[in-house]
Amino acid sequence: MSILLFAESNQGTLNKNVFEAATYGYDLAQSLGTDLVAVSVGQIEDAELEKLGTYGVSKVLKVADDKLNSFANAAYAAAITQAAKQVDAKAVVFAQTYDGRAVAPRVAAKLDATPIAGAITLADAANGFETKRMAYSGKGVQDYKATKDKLVIVVKANGYKTEEHPTSATVEAMDFKAGSKDFTAIAKEIIKASEGISLTEADIVVSAGRGMKGPENWGMIEELAELLGAATACSKPTADMGWRPHHEHVGQTGIQIAPNLYFAIGISGAIQHLAGVSSSKNIVVINKDPEAPFFKIADFGIVGDLFEVVPQMIEAIKALKVAS
């Protein structure tokens, strides 16, 4: 028996959320007295995969087939399932990414496993693999047990710690032959949305709303984001009014995010917006209305005019950069 981790990579680089999922997998393996094995699919150098050793992975099964260089969820699921059977995986652990969320359900169905999506606590092996997960778009927490012998666990992005457990990971090629049915959906092309930082992967997100008064004022938001190495986001009304592109809309009906630091500037905090961002680890709110609901979930706040506050912040960050 082992725990299997899907070592998701993009263009030859391990996805950063994989290290969090690896930590989860390692802790689960420890609780069961077993080891953590990873499976990688597609083109990636051994040296990159060996980094997983830092996070407790003892072996990486590498499926390298040119046909798998672009993402095909059915083929990836077939390869991961084969690896799960090969190592007699009690659980297969995924990071909560776009690809992870596309493949995990297929693997769960193939293994007839209990799927746990968005896990925020370690599945308690001694107690029916009881696990907590977020529900109701961040408004609630669900706690449930698995009734199946095997598990597929998707670890919530920024929902679990990342911790090093250095060991050495050996990379081993795994023979895998995809079937023709595994390629009925094939990626043909990738269109970059912008040169900016991806919202779902950003550590810091700077988001602004109607308080900005108009799209022409967004320059300072972009400047603040650039200084912080952050992604930019916006509230639903500003996307609906065409002030900002739709792919920046965060909230319950847009993109749900959980960065380490979230700036909400001129956003009052409608319940749907909060539902999409409340999992952020630290929240900074800048709003002139002291009654804005956002302050209830803020860690840091300024009640004031954003047109005065944001430029001050920009200057302070510049000064900080000069000093360091």
Add this chain to the structure above:
Amino acid sequence: MMKILVCISHVPDTTTKIQFEADGSGLNKTGVTFVINPYCEYGLSRALGLREEGKQVSITAICVGGPEVEPTLRKALAIGADDAVRIDADATDSAFVAKQIANYANSKEFDIIFTGKESIDFNNSLVPGMIAENLGFSFVSFATKFELTSDDTATVQREIPGGVEVIEAKLPTVISCQKGIAEWRIPNMRGIMAARKKPLSAIPASDSDVYTETVSFGYPPAKAECQYFEPDNAGALVTALADKGLI
């Protein structure tokens, strides 16, 4: 005639302040309005769009749930679905729901199954992929654009970090939908009247295991008090963030 199945999840309205029963057994539904899951509504809208583009399509809405979900299915009919099916079972967990829908779809020869990317109550994002796997269909998740390019092929755009991926998907296919794929529609009076006469059937659940046992529902841990800074001293906020290693 192309056959489309639209999976509908029956969820609390997005403005609902979530409250659980005192014993943590589940949602306190008192005074809660239920709606079509917004992401599922995108799928329904896209299906209707195909018809408006001149494609010959039949659109069936499906939901797993007790009689309480019927008003939600009626709304799907009012928006434009041709008929609706309710699978009479509690939507216990994702794997169970996916099996119920796949078992229903199995003999009906659907060409396209539209779902939401996730439901706003459980946010699992598992049902669509599991339906696809159970049926052996192609699958595209988080779709922001869907066009039929021939009788058996669709070109789909899917969101990925920093952009979109263009995918060619063979039918039959399962498409999980999100913002961008279509605009929501408001049912008009004619649609509401027509919906009353459209068929809505309830069928018994098929045999399936249950995959989870809910222990309890609760709330996220309470946040600490907000630390406030003066508006004329935003630099202090920046210093505080830097001291905490956040920037």
